[in-house]
Amino acid sequence: MAGGPLEGVRVVDLTTVVVGPICTRTLADQGAEVTKVEAPGGDILRYLAAGSRSPAMSGKFMNFNRNKRAITLDIKKPAGLAALKRLIAAADVFVSNVRPAGLARAELDPASLAQLNPRLIHCGIVAFGEGGRYAGRPAYDPVIQSLSGVAGTFERATGEPRFVPMVMTDHITGLVAAQAIGFALYRREKTGQGEAIEVPMFETAASFVMSEHLGAATFDPPEGPTGDARLLSPDYRPLPTRDSYITVQPNSNPQAFAFFDAIGRPELKDDPRFNTPIARTENAAEYFRVRVDGLARKTTEEWLEIFAAADVPAARYNSLDDLLDDPHLQDVGFWQFDEHPTEGRIRRTRTPVTFAGGMRAETLPAPRPGTQTDAILAEAGYSAAEIAALREAGAAQ
Known part of the structure; x- marks a missing residue:
């Protein structure tokens, strides 16, 4: 059977x-x-x-x-x-x-x-x-x-x-x-x-596609353009570290604020462009640029250790070949x-x-x-x- x-x-x-x-x-x-x-x-x-x-x-x-x-x-x-x-x-x-x-x-x-x-x-x-x-x-x-x-x-x-x-x-x-x-x-x-x-x-x-990107055109008449500005940012991608790449996605305030602390920019927690989820969405290009600038300072392994301790969602970048040996995939068979x-x-x-x-x-x-x-x-x-x-x-x- x-x-x-x-x-x-x-x-x-x-x-x-x-x-x-x-x-x-x-x-x-x-x-x-x-x-x-x-x-x-x-x-x-x-x-x-x-x-x-x-x-x-x-x-x-x-x-x-x-x-x-x-x-x-x-x-x-x-x-x-x-x-x-x-x-x-x-x-x-x-x-x-x-x-x-x-x-x-x-x-x-x-x-x-x-x-x-x-x-x-x-x-x-x-x-x-x-x-x-x-x-x-x-x-x-x-x-x-x-x-x-x-x-x-x-x-x-x-x-x-x-x-x-x-x-x-x-x-x-x-x-x-x-x-x-x-x-x-x-x-x-x-x-x-x-x-x-x-x-x-x-x-x-x-x-x-459009469930994700209908955006402000959900409303009739539209309240703005189609598209999620965060996802359409050219910096919505794995970002370079000092030695390779990393992906970090701090969405909630605790995650974003921990990220700002980690990259040595605690003042951004009070910046009106970044201190709320809606502000970070409306200023997605600037928010992603902060990530690009901050992550270049340390290696991927250093960042992974820091972000794990701060409970910030992050992961190394895997190539197709890397997936063949990914340890989690090995764990789950x-x-x-x-x-x-x-x-x-x-x-x-x-x-x-x-x-x-x-x-x-x-x-x-x-x-x-x-x-x-x-x-x-x-x-x-x-x-x-x-x-x-x-x-x-x-x-x-």
Whole structure:
């Protein structure tokens, strides 16, 4: 038994790249039985990262597709599509990031699948909501970062629009989709009815950005410009010390006043620009400049000791490589090591969320293309002869 809060939930996963797989991995990590359905050739993410030990098994693919089983079906062929629908008929959840028009052509849209399985939770992850003029357009994470204001926050802060150097809007949308599926499963427990969920990347990312930066434009008419001046300061970043970098975030008065004492500027506690939270917000640029000037005087380790004694929130700056050896992550067992059946010893992140009532008992390695095709088809009721016929027709691999 898998264990975990979603034990027994069956998910058919018709997603690729990151936004969908991060959603279904989240479900799988919590015990759901996820069947990853791939076209011949497999998910493009299998090939989109360097450093693979063998073809079709990039590190990025492996990170986003653990705890899943894989079946390869050519759903452009009638027999392959029929096999997919048989899997969906027995599933609790169907997740796709196929554009709605493509789902409709294959009769995989919510209305069609509700006829097949009235209890099905149908989750469609799309670039843009169906009610708007952008509906149906293709998009990847950089397109959404550009359109949703993520890149615009960098322009406000530094004078140049930039992307966050990770597929952030994919991650956000995928996690929101997993959350929405959990909500829908809960309602189905009470009503017995299935659900159709639309999770649009653009609207999700715009909500994420503007919940933070709507600011004075919350009011109608606006009381001032959009944007949180603190977060848009060019000095809202890890700041240089005498030997490296540190991040310090004194928000409350006790924290800010302890910080002023620590940097040898106790007079700032009486400065009307800095002696209240609202004053520090309204004078964010000056407040950050005080931090920049003060922190350059000591080493990072000296500051960490001082701020720990004063209960001021602070942390060293970690590079990506530093995270591999971070002592706290080691303490909590964040890094896990497995022996993959074809890829050898691999490192992975553990699920950060824990449940006292139990977690998934085992970790399934990210599958090679079509690893469980025969087993999954057999579980769906196909005979050995029927499976052989599907393979001979090219409908399954």
